[in-house]
Amino acid sequence: MAAPSSSRFVLSPITRRRLANFRANKRGYWSLWIFLALFVFSLFAEVIANDKPLIIRYRGETYFPILKTYPETTFGGALLTEADYSGPVIRGEIEANGWALYPLIPFGLRSVDFWSWEPLPSPPSARHWLGTDDQGRDVLARLIYGFRISVLFGLALTLVSSVIGIAAGALQGYFGGLFDLVFQRVIEVWQGIPRLYVLIIFASFVEPSFWWLLIILLFFHWMSLVSVVRAEFLRARNLDYARAALALGASDLTIMVRHLLPNAMVAALTFLPFVLNSSITALTSLDFLGFGLPPGSASLGEVLAQGKANLQAPWLGISGFVVLAAMLSLLIFIGEAVRDAFDPRKALA
């Protein structure tokens, strides 16, 4: 560990020990790096997989098609619509009068490869590393975009539902009594609602979008941590250290936040990777059923649905499965390491 140079960034020994514990779990530590690398990589999806060139040098001028939309007339075409850079006309024109730098994967999220001679869906080839789907879209490009949206959606849903769930569980566990009793019954009734049907009904009268899906899934997802946190608070509020804090004159909020929450957080953290995973699979399953993100959006569920519809093209199903399985496994491994880091009884090296 590098010695902290500035006194402002001196880590307390506690934080340092937690970091060391996290690192000691090799599998989780490497999973974190792999996952972060993949995630950062996917954040730049537009630069990596796009049907537009990154830079065009044409007749002495420089263009950035990713940032700006140019009409076909700019490059000697006839139409005022956006230039189709994958078509042979524009491509030939640009190559004749300059050059263009294409992304690593020259296909975007929605770009259909009209210039392929293969029947659709086409198997993996040098042109399409993981083949195309039944609409002629590049599978690898769609997986990169799908991975990004899955992770972002999962993180957002987990964050919001954890905050709500932990707060609800903490209040119930701390105050107990009638409040707890009533709230528990409400949650039990709520949990009894068949969520998939409600989601399908919802999807029929609102236009499904990222934010709508987030709100709708949140209705059912916030309960996942309530019972764990509530149980921890119920147990710990009667322990001597909570009473000692009360004797020190601490307020309810202080006791909950400073004393009980850190202890409940281990239980919550233990569940967090599972919550994140279930958030991701919730979106994936909706997409798979066709009630998820608007048609045409990239999503892992949609790739899987294509795989199911085209069993003769196994690259669809296999690629979707591998990406999903790898992502979920990495998250679980990271979660295990986080749990180790926060465990004060963990044997120290």
Added chain:
Amino acid sequence: MTDVPLLEVKDLSIGFRGSDGAREVVNKVSFTIAEGETLALVGESGSGKSITALSIMQLLQAPPAYYPSGSIRYAGREILGAPDAEMQKIRGGDIAMVFQEPMTSLNPLHTVERQISESLILHRGMSREAARARSLDLLEKVGLQNAESRLGAYPHQLSGGQRQRVIIAMALANEPTLLIADEPTTALDVTIQAQILALLKDLQAEMGMALMLITHDLGVVRKMSERLCVMKDGEIVEAGGTDAVFDAPAHPYTKMLIESEPKGTKDPIAMDRPTVLRADDLKVWFPIKAGVLRRTVGHIKAVDGISISVREGETLGIVGESGSGKTTLGMALLRLQSSEGAIAFRAQDISGLGRRAMRPLRREMQVVFQDPFSSLSPRMSVGQIVEEGLLIHGFGGGAADRAGLVEGVLQEVGLDPEARHRFPHEFSGGQRQRVSIARALVLKPSLVVLDEPTSALDMTVQAQIVDLLRALQTSHGLTYLFISHDLKVVRALADDILVMRDGRVMEYGPCDRIFERPETDYTRALMTAAFDLEVAAADVVNQ
């Protein structure tokens, strides 16, 4: 009697293999027990005495346990490494064991009859009727009152002492020649302890069995055993006749153990000191609710009309058996438990104050709890724990000043100031109790409620904590409310004593008067049980 001792343990070493290598916890231990004799194995927690006992029964799971050297011979026969089938006959048949914790040693789902008759049916092939008759016989033998009606009782329907009697009855079921009792009375009240010890002695005389007594309590050893072995860090450091060892301990550790019995009394304080805490007719009643409408049908009177008055620098000892309401009284006085009746702190009536109004006073009235394991938040460092009170009360100025105060108080309670970066689980029980004391002390309180602060600790550590509390009282002029069931410690620390039973005052007065001339039968019974380990003649205590 033959020359072969009943049990001969020779050069026994026991180790455990873990992921971090092998570790020997018992090192070349040798002792013998003759028929009908009582041998005590004395030592503090972690000295290896229970492990030794478990190895005699071959109850240690191997691996991870292993035996680098030694032999255990029962009646001349080697039992170390004996096949399981043979051991099963010896276990519960020839050698029986009584464990410490009467709460967990019984199966909560089986009746008393089933617990006892099980081994009779297994070992002796008795019929159910015969086993029932024998069980009843045994329960009468161990002195369980209303034995016949107790046959169908479940463990939770019995008191701790009654449970321990049932456990002893189970152990005696097959008339063992050797009974190993591992801290048989540690979890029990003093009066119950006296009863169980008397029972063990009677049974031993009657059945002629040998007794191996494992304990940390020197009083028990002196009372019960003919010979003793003192264990420390897995070795026997001293062995010999009980009286001889007590009269002239040879090993420094034995000397230290004997000297760590709390001694001395508190110096009286001047009469003109102001009263710090006063309560009049204090009541804590818990309603018992029944029926669909949850109407209150009665009350559990945990504290029932208690009046006290404590002056500055004084220590009031509150003694009583478990369930007598002494902790509830302490919590009510701190206003951590709602109660009725006036409580005055430094002439200010605090009984009607709300939580907000109480907060400024909290700085002056602090508490130290019994269990040093649960009273420290496991996820806060020692520094954070001690500092918290300062933050709440805005006491001690800026961060640097607070750090200075925390370091100072840690030093004062005998801890290394560097300890503030570590977590509670890295400390021993005694050190944790010092942290608890530091947490209370950093606020410079005038009143500290000490709720059994020494009962979870080893003897030598207990003596250190008692010394620390005494020194702190003198240097800070603290007023203590000392709640304890341990009369020896109370005698060493208190000015006044309040004896409680079932929420009521049995006796309240100056310490020496109560210890020398107790006025009620109950107090007298408590005294004889605590100091002489004798059962009081009059039938004043429960079973």
